[in-house]
Structure formats: structure tokens, C-alpha cells
Amino acid sequence: MSKMTLKTEGDTHVVVTRRFAAPPEAVYRAHTDPKLIQKWLLGPEGWTMPVCLNEARPGGKIRYEWTNGKGGGLSDR
Amino acid sequence: MSNLDAAFFALADPTRRAILARLAKGEATVMELAEPFEMTQPAISQHLKVLEDAGLVVRRVEGTKRPRRLAKGGIEAMDQWLRMLRKALEKNYDRLDEVLATMEKHKKGETR
Numbered sequence: 244m245s246k247m248t249l250k251t252e253g254d255t256h257v258v259v260t261r262r263f264a265a266p267p268e269a270v271y272r273a274h275t276d277p278k279l280i281q282k283w284l285l286g287p288e289g290w291t292m293p294v295c296l297n298e299a300r301p302g303g304k305i306r307y308e309w310t311n312g313k314g315g316g317l318s319d320r
Numbered sequence: 321m322s323n324l325d326a327a328f329f330a331l332a333d334p335t336r337r338a339i340l341a342r343l344a345k346g347e348a349t350v351m352e353l354a355e356p357f358e359m360t361q362p363a364i365s366q367h368l369k370v371l372e373d374a375g376l377v378v379r380r381v382e383g384t385k386r387p388r389r390l391a392k393g394g395i396e397a398m399d400q401w402l403r404m405l406r407k408a409l410e411k412n413y414d415r416l417d418e419v420l421a422t423m424e425k426h427k428k429g430e431t432r
Contacts, residue, residue, distance in 0.1 A: 247409065247410050247413055249406065249409075259409065261413050263413075263416065263417065263420055264417070264420070264421075265420035265421075265423070265424060269420055269423050269424065270416075270420065272423070273416055273419050273420060273423070279419055279423075282415065282419050283412055283413075283415035283416040283418075283419050284412055285411075285412065285415065286408040286409075286411070286412065287404070287407075287408040287411070288411070
């Protein structure tokens with residue numbers, strides 16, 4: 244797989260570029276289907292994502308929660 | 321404050337980031353550093369103190385001059401922490417490769 248590149252745009256944007264050997268629809272689904280997101284968007288080794296809500300539509304809710312199983316946790320919504 | 325706290329705090333200021341960017345090109349005295357910033361030397365010295373306390377800048381004695389340069393160790397400590405984040409991000413996408421491969425397999429299974 245091609246290497247990931249990171250580029251900043253101004254002070255508040257980071258653009259991540261990475262190629263995947265899959266059709267765009269599949270990559271999009273993996274970014275919007277909570278069941279699939281929970282399989283890969285986990286960060287460092289040992290972390291899981293017990294709560295994942297992603298309603299990919301206008302006005303839809305989004306909520307991600309991670310835990311390391313040792314009391315460490317963070318959420319993003 | 322841990323060194324990392326102090327280091328990232330020190331970076332959270334545009335003038336201090338500009339000073340570091342200037343020092344990345346090589347050693348400079350307070351006078352040389354003050355020049356492009358339209359700031360007084362005491363103001364620049366104050367910023368340099370924050371950078372020195374954070375372990376990002378060191379000074380050398382040369383006669384009456386005190387030229388400053390980047391402190392390799394301090395910069396590397398920050399870089400190492402950021403590298404951990406970058407690795408976690410790469411790991412995410414490696415896992416995503418696997419998820420996509422599994423999706424593709426299932427799709428082929430359905431059409432057969």
C-alpha cells in the first residue's frame with residue numbers, strides 16, 4: 244500500500260493522504276458504517292471503541308468513544 | 321510542568337515558533353533574532369527564556385555574545401511524541417486495509 248502522507252493547511256487543518264486497494268464506495272462505507280468503523284479507527288495498540296454512532300446524513304448525530312480498558316478513555320462528537 | 325508540557329506550551333505562540341524557525345537555519349544572537357520581529361530585545365529575551373526553560377533552545381558564550389541555537393534533545397522529545405501519534409494513525413489505516421479486503425471477499429462470495 245502507498246505510504247500515508249500528512250500535510251497541514253493553515254493552522255487548523257491536517258490533510259491525510261493514503262491510497263487503498265478498494266473501490267471508493269467501500270472506503271466510504273468503512274468510514275460511515277459504525278460496525279466497520281469500530282474495526283479499524285482505534286488508534287494505538289490496546290484501545291477499543293465501545294460506542295460508535297455515525298448517522299451520515301444532514302442533521303445526523305456522530306459520537307465516538309474509545310477506551311484502553313484501564314480507565315483511560317476519550318470521546319469525540 | 322513536565323518537559324513535554326513546557327515544550328508544547330512554548331510552541332503555542334507564533335513569535336516563539338518564528339524564533340525556532342529562524343534558529344533552524346542556524347545560530348543567532350538576541351539582536352539578530354529581534355530584528356525581523358519589530359520587538360524589543362527584552363521582549364525577545366523573554367520569549368527565549370520560555371524556549372530555554374522548555375529545553376528547546378540553548379545558549380553558548382562567545383566573548384560578550386550569547387548566541388542561541390536549537391536544543392536537539394528537546395526537539396527530538398517532541399518529535400518522538402508526535403511520531404507515536406503518526407504511528408497510531410498509520411496503524412488505523414493498516415487495519416482499514418484488512419477491513420476493506422474482508423468486505424471485498426464477502427462481496428465476491430455474494431455474487432458467486
